Amino acid sequence: MTVLENIKAKAKELLEAKEVEVVIGFAQGTLPGKCTPYFARTTEEVERFVWQDGCNLNLANYLSKFSGKVGIIAKGCDTRSIINLIKENQVNRERIYIIGANCPSMGSCHNCRHPQGVIADFYAEQVQLNNQDDFSDVEAFEELLSEERKNYFYQEMSKCIRCYACRNVCPACYCKECFVEENLPCWLGKTTDLADNIIFHLTRTMHVAGRCIDCGACVRACPMEVNLSLLNRKLLKDIQELFNTEPGLSLEAEPVLNEYKEDDPQPFLIGGEESV
């Protein structure tokens, strides 16, 4: 059986047994090569599922929209987002059934290290893939002169139209009240002035630091093609180097910014690491 047949068979089984009220997956989109999230509630609707290049949206975002038990077809980044959502009490593990499958859009994400599901109740395919992420894109940027980096960053930030698509699509951004919309106090200017854009994006990057799993949803959602993954991936690299951990891989480990060690590195001090 192919992966898709496995997925469909499991989805039908779950729906027939009334174990779940809906199975979240992908159907063919209206544009060639694009797939759209699809919510199958009957066994007939399951037939519309596809699993192919283009199924790259992060489906974890939809879990909180349902109150009953939900099935979800999850690739690597979906399962890592689900792990984070469970840990942060946004999703109840008992309430979801995870059908794990390898990401069908291989190659679309730079050096994806976890194309297969990290947790699942059922694996639609068993192939284990092991990729290495060398952060070569981040390192190449670090090599540039500081003026070059600043110019590139300012240029990227000036493209932003503040539609907040990056936030809306992000599975780590589930706050009911976001700082960007707060008026009392008004934390952030609402204009598309360069300064407001920069403050928004830097703060957003810090908000998802240690929880962002580099699924790339923000980059794909951005209508202005702002290079958001550069900032997110920089912090992923730092987290790995400074704290030797990677977000969204285990249900037990605390998010990296929620805990501390007595001997955490402090390279930011005025006199350097040893000045205390």
Added chain:
Amino acid sequence: MKNMQKKVVAFLCNWCSYAGADLAGVSRFQYPPHIRIIRIPCSGRVDPLFIFNALKYADGVLVAGCHPGDCHYTSGNLVARRKFALIKSLLDFIGLEEGRVQFDWISAAEGNKFAEVATKVAGEIDNLPQWDGWGERK
């Protein structure tokens, strides 16, 4: 704009660094007038947004809290420490100068250290190129 006094926003923790600044004052240690102090309950209260927003108006930011192990709330500065490491690295990544945003631990007994740090930070920011306020100041 060019010859105006540079401004440095200093976020000081209530229990250590703010008291350290106070001690610098009562001890009559001199430090430059750049420093504008904002008292915060704990260095753990420093939202990254505070720092990014301060740079819209000021030329530099100093954040200071209790030494690790001395936090009034036991672990506020320890949790903040991880965040500070990321903020510093992110700002460097996008091309900010090394001295623009600085962090240090200053205890309530270190009035002299506060004056030294304030002098050092203000001096470094004076020597940096004119800050553009995130591209808004010409």
